[in-house]
Amino acid sequence: MAHGHKLEIFRGLVKFKSNTQKIWGVLAFLTLITAVEVVLGIMKPEALTDTHVLGMKLLNWIFIILTLVKAYYIAWDFMHLRDEKSALRRAIVWTPIFLVLYLVFILLVEADYIYNVYRDSFISWNF
Amino acid sequence: MDSTVTTGTETSVWGGGNQPLGASYGKLMMWFFLVSDALTFSGFLAAYGFSRFKFIETWPIADEVFTHVPFFHGNYPMIYVAFMTFILIMSSVTMVLAVDAGHKMKQNAVIWYMFATIIGGAIFVGSQAWEWGTFIKGDHGALETKGGRILQFVKADSGERASLSDFAVTIPGERVIHERKNGLWFFDEPTLTSFSLEEVVEGFKANPNILIRTEVITEEGEKTLLDRQASLKKLADATQVVEGANLIHNEYGSRLFADFFFFITGFHGFHVFSGVVINIIIFFNVILGTYERRGHYEMVEKIGLYWHFVDLVWVFVFTFFYLV
Numbered sequence: 164m165a166h167g168h169k170l171e172i173f174r175g176l177v178k179f180k181s182n183t184q185k186i187w188g189v190l191a192f193l194t195l196i197t198a199v200e201v202v203l204g205i206m207k208p209e210a211l212t213d214t215h216v217l218g219m220k221l222l223n224w225i226f227i228i229l230t231l232v233k234a235y236y237i238a239w240d241f242m243h244l245r246d247e248k249s250a251l252r253r254a255i256v257w258t259p260i261f262l263v264l265y266l267v268f269i270l271l272v273e274a275d276y277i278y279n280v281y282r283d284s285f286i287s288w289n290f
Numbered sequence: 291m292d293s294t295v296t297t298g299t300e301t302s303v304w305g306g307g308n309q310p311l312g313a314s315y316g317k318l319m320m321w322f323f324l325v326s327d328a329l330t331f332s333g334f335l336a337a338y339g340f341s342r343f344k345f346i347e348t349w350p351i352a353d354e355v356f357t358h359v360p361f362f363h364g365n366y367p368m369i370y371v372a373f374m375t376f377i378l379i380m381s382s383v384t385m386v387l388a389v390d391a392g393h394k395m396k397q398n399a400v401i402w403y404m405f406a407t408i409i410g411g412a413i414f415v416g417s418q419a420w421e422w423g424t425f426i427k428g429d430h431g432a433l434e435t436k437g438g439r440i441l442q443f444v445k446a447d448s449g450e451r452a453s454l455s456d457f458a459v460t461i462p463g464e465r466v467i468h469e470r471k472n473g474l475w476f477f478d479e480p481t482l483t484s485f486s487l488e489e490v491v492e493g494f495k496a497n498p499n500i501l502i503r504t505e506v507i508t509e510e511g512e513k514t515l516l517d518r519q520a521s522l523k524k525l526a527d528a529t530q531v532v533e534g535a536n537l538i539h540n541e542y543g544s545r546l547f548a549d550f551f552f553f554i555t556g557f558h559g560f561h562v563f564s565g566v567v568i569n570i571i572i573f574f575n576v577i578l579g580t581y582e583r584r585g586h587y588e589m590v591e592k593i594g595l596y597w598h599f600v601d602l603v604w605v606f607v608f609t610f611f612y613l614v
Binding site for chain 1: 310311312313318321324325328329332333336337339340341342343344345346347353367368369372375376379380382383385386387389390435436437439511527591594595598599601602605606608609612613614
């Protein structure tokens with residue numbers, strides 16, 4: 164590899180001396196996030212499950228955001244996207260993000276509509 | 291490479307042989323494959339979201355479905371899946387370390403790190419097989435109604451789930467599985483459940499401590515518990531006993547839940563399995579010194595990308611199947 168590794172994460176807040184050290188640092192961070200997710204998933208604090216943001220429980224938003232954070236560090240540090248040219252990075256990252264957001268939006272809106280049809284129609288599924 | 295270039299670098303762009311993205315052909319193609327594979331998985335997960343939003347009021351609660359840990363009895367929601375997640379992240383780390391050692395041309399280090407990666411992958415696939423087995427075998431058993439809804443049982447005094455064997459009575463009967471060899475025109479029939487519908491119904495009527503839990507989720511995010519009167523009334527709707535899960539019946543609730551579970555974790559498990567196989571091939575190539583002679587370990591980097599991708603997908607499956 165001609166080019167070196169970028170050895171800082173959190174926008175330069177944490178700097179590592181070598182690539183190996185950075186890998187262990189990222190592992191510690193990912194493990195921490197997973198542990199937080201599991202603890203929240205088991206405890207399910209009422210303050211988070213009772214609050215709804217954009218029609219979904221706050222707890223679920225936290226899970227999704229933490230997942231995206233994990234995905235970012237796996238892609239950026241384990242898959243070396245941090246060291247790739249920005250053109251390659253953008254081609255790889257934005258294409259799926261755009262398509263997935265579109266698909267998810269369409270499908271979830273449609274599913275919610277079907278849910279309402281089932282709920283409010285004359286025939287109820289109570290047998 | 292380009293014989294016509296005489297002036298500056300701008301004209302040499304047309305001669306070929308340059309890498310505008312700074313990545314080799316193989317690595318670029320691996321990335322493009324991963325992008326398309328990511329879209330496939332997203333399609334599955336989006337379809338899961340579709341079905342879930344469609345039946346948002348009756349969808350099974352994952353914490354109540356995946357509660358087992360091998361070699362331990364009791365109720366431990368999430369613990370084992372968290373362990374599996376950690377194993378996969380850990381094997382991702384050994385993979386990056388292998389890639390890193392490859393850049394430094396340390397053959398022995400690459401061998402050991404790849405070995406660790408393969409072991410991690412094997413543990414994960416084994417765990418997933420165990421998880422499937424537990425899911426298929428089932429936990430407490432349930433009744434299914436004519437409309438395909440699941441009725442589960444709860445002990446009224448403790449609030450714990452009641453298994454069919456806790457209360458079903460034994461009614462002497464001669465019902466045995468009919469086999470092909472015993473009938474001229476008969477082919478086969480599904481496996482008999484350990485209790486017949488009649489035995490469960492009679493057992494329920496005889497035991498006032500048992501209540502029925504329906505699929506419907508209440509405001510508090512828990513399944514609806516019927517009182518004794520409503521339970522007895524609901525019991526009349528039951529048409530069959532369900533134990534465990536397959537693609538058609540599922541004691542945990544909505545049958546689509548089991549379908550998606552088998553499909554998504556199965557597709558992911560297949561990726562992990564093929565990743566382990568490719569890892570083993572590359573592992574032997576490293577031992578044989580193929581990349582040492584080639585002068586670079588880019589192949590390790592490419593399979594590394596695939597392996598991290600499998601980890602990446604699992605992060606999302608973990609969230610959308612087990613957490614949310």
